[in-house]
Amino acid sequence: MEKIPQTILFLLLIFSFGAAQNSTARKADEFHVGVILDLGSLVGKASQTSISLAVEDFYSVHQNYSTKLAIHIRDSMGNEVQAASAAIELLENHKVQAIIGPQKSSEAAFISKLGSIKQVPIVSFTATSPDLTYDSMPYFVRATLNDSVQVNNIVSLIKAYGWREVVLIYDDTEYGRGILAHLVDALQQIDAHVPYRSAIPLSATSENMMQELYKLMAMQTRVFIVHMSSTRASLIFTKAKEAGMMNEGFVWIITDGVANVIESLSPSVIEAMNGVIGIRFHVPKSQELDTSFLIRWNRINRQFNPNELSLDKPNIFGLWAYDTVWALAQAAEKVGVSENKNKRLQTSKNSTSLDLLAASTNGPELLKEILQNKFRGLSGNFDLTDRQLPVSPLQIINVVGRSWKHVGFWTLENGLSRKLNQNSLKTTGSASMLDLNPVIWPGESTEIPRGWEIPTSGDKLRVGVPPSAYPEFVRTSKDPVTNATRACGLSIDIFEEVVKRLPFALNYEYQAFDTIDATSSTSYNDFVHQVYLQRYDIAIGDITIIYSRTPDVDFTIPYTESGVGMIVPVKEKVNKNMWIFSRPLSKGMWFGSIVFIMYTAIVVWLLEHLNGNTHLHGPFSLKQLEILMSFSIFEEKEKLKCILSRLVLLVWMFVFLVLASSYTASLASMLTVQQLSPTFTDIRELQKQGGYVGFHRGSYIEGLLVDIGFDRSKMRPYAPDELHIALSKGGQNGGVAALVLDVPYIKLFLAKYCKGYTMVGPIYKSAGFAFALPKRSPLLAEISKAIINITGGDTIIQIEKKWIDQNSCLNEDKIDGSGSAITFDSFGGLFLLTGFVTTCSIPVAFLMNHYKKDQQKVLTKLEDPNKQRYGQQGENGLIQDGDQGNEENGGCNNIDNQETIWLPGPNTNGDLPRDCTLNNRVTAKANFGSQVVHMGGEPNMSKGCSSLASELNETGGVDVTLKVPGDCLADVGSNN
Known part of the structure; x- marks a missing residue:
């Protein structure tokens, strides 16, 4: 039993060895x-x-x-x-x-x-x-991604904050130079300028960098874009803080090469970079960047860099x-x-x-x-389909304290925005910054830097002043003690007022432009060219903005009126026209007035005819025409019986009154005011007649007249004090027929010699007088803003009054002009009013007339039973109707409180009331077959009953309808 486990163990060892061999084979x-x-x-x-x-x-x-x-x-x-x-x-x-x-x-x-x-x-x-x-x-x-991707982001920031000039600081390497062409081209598209490029060589020491920073500090531009490696950028910002260039007013922008590793920089460098804004690639949040990954990353980082400070994340x-x-x-x-x-x-034998x-x-x-x-x-x-990564969102950061905070994003689709997937900003000024988080700028300032400053350590601003031939504009002198240049005049006052309104202090000094001949044709061109040659920082005076000077300098907006005009003598115009009475009204006004007079007369006749006016009964005649015309001109209230016609005539009389008053005033002006007319109204007319023309010697006007087509033999130059003498002599006596000058000079001339002269034009559009500055000068925008502020208020009026209007005289003569007649359009509203009221009265009158007839028919039907009770059929079979008279009145002369009494005929006996009082007219009407006889008298008329009875007896004893006072009823009834 003990051998079995040993056998199994042996087999397991053989199997493990074989598996190991197999695993090694599959390595x-x-x-x-x-x-x-x-x-x-x-x-x-x-x-x-x-x-x-x-x-x-x-x-x-x-x-x-x-x-x-x-x-x-x-x-x-x-x-x-x-x-x-x-x-x-x-x-x-x-x-x-x-x-x-x-x-x-x-x-x-x-x-x-x-x-x-x-x-x-x-x-x-x-x-x-x-x-x-x-x-x-x-x-x-x-x-x-290549560096050109962040160019559009940087340019969007420059445009959004309104900066016009930037200085590039970069490594003098392939990396540093690679972005330059793309960045400069993008800045030019938004009209931003790069006045200087600071290339820092790899061999530059700390002292070399400090010298370069002092050079940048002496310039006006305060916006710097740093495109360097993180190591060299750290040294630049450390030295910039020592030089005082990290204070308020400066702007520093770092590219992604430094902004992407901002967390890896030393705390002292980050502290020196406080206020810097940077561009970096945005890393989206993901589950892969979890705690376990960062722990493993830091573990391996400590193995490779045991002596370095551990980083929180890559x-x-x-x-x-x-x-x-x-x-x-x-x-x-x-x-x-x-x-x-x-x-x-x-390979060959000589291969390397x-x-x-x-x-x-x-x-x-x-x-x-x-x-x-x-x-x-x-x-x-x-x-990597396009051999580089796709464009991803860029993040804008702001270095604050020992870290950074989020400012906004930039995407290729939406541009600048505070959050991703947000609509783009309108980067056209500071208003667009409302959708970006606020920035803490260098010096812990929250106000957006202007982007440029006048260096405090630099020299004074050199202000060039020309020796003008018009001392009212510019006059120079030397201080006997300090030998400094003094200046006064209209142009000088405007410049000094501009300096007061600048948002910063401007230290300047006047420098007179020395020239052999101040009246030469090229003196002012030479003066302006001195700005291009950097002899002056700004040129002021009576400098006209013309195209030939723009390639060298930039001009501010003009501070005077623009244009070139003519000064010509005036002659008195005597009006001997026998038809002058027709001139106050234009042809259209005459025609329109006559049409409305006739239209109003016709409508009034129609209204009165519908309402039974006795003056307009019968066929149309000359007498009726006379009445109608009098209605349209003279309101005759006793002849108008209808209220609508009175209303129409009232509105028309108001229009007629305004028209007559305007006509009277215009005609009186034409007959009483002295009228003057210029001898020439067009420079082409002067050219055709071969007249002589004068101009200020040394002015660009000479070239302008040649371009227009004037013969040089007909052009005569003069000094300013000779212009009046030449114009007063005239072209036939050795003078000129007209003077061609800038509008500001014309105002000055007319202020001194206003009697007998006037200005014609402008005949040529020039831009006016302005100040000249170097190309893309940062002062240009600020000075132009100040000029707008001055010319838009009362200041410019006071300055002009001081220098130009001090010897002025008022020209009270009226220069004749055309187009003074009263036109139909001027009274269009009044004619529309009277036409509307007149036209609307016609349908209203027809409706009222129709309504009255319907009412009379209803009353007639209601009175039929009364006729059966009081009326009887006579021998001739006729029945008399007491309402017939009212029907024939037309509805306009109805008699109030009338009482109809039926009197019996000769064969009829009837009792009549004896006590009846009627205060209105007494009207009797007898019907003789087809003929109606009217008899009547005034109200309260004391007419004897016997007389009335005799009148009735003369009717032949027929049935009579009678309206009489109540006290006469007995007598009338007894004399039937």
């Missing part, structure tokens, strides 16, 4: 990969840790893979030659199938060309220079290194390890060791698998 094939990093840098240290952890994690998940990466790490020590030597050693000794790295763009340039020759993929997650292209290096793969470069290893391991498994991994190229290197046989297939590999990694979407 994964090694896939050799080289890694070239600068292990002395922050990026190199973090990447080494991430690569080792990636290999460990990948094969713990994929234990059944037949291949396994064999990593060979080499230290480039930040040297291109060392990196190239390491690459050759890896290819020669280890037959690596791929190389991860190198770290620097300059290193990647050579090694990628070598990899393309030997068909070995070179995958770099740190080489970001845009100069590394895939055309010349087909085996180069960028497992990151930076973005470490995450890209981790994902790169996973992508390469998956591609290696698909490609496999070939027995004949490398094929030696044919580089030529002896074998080319990889599976390199093209491996490159294809790397580019087709897509997955979700620690850094986000890892997709």
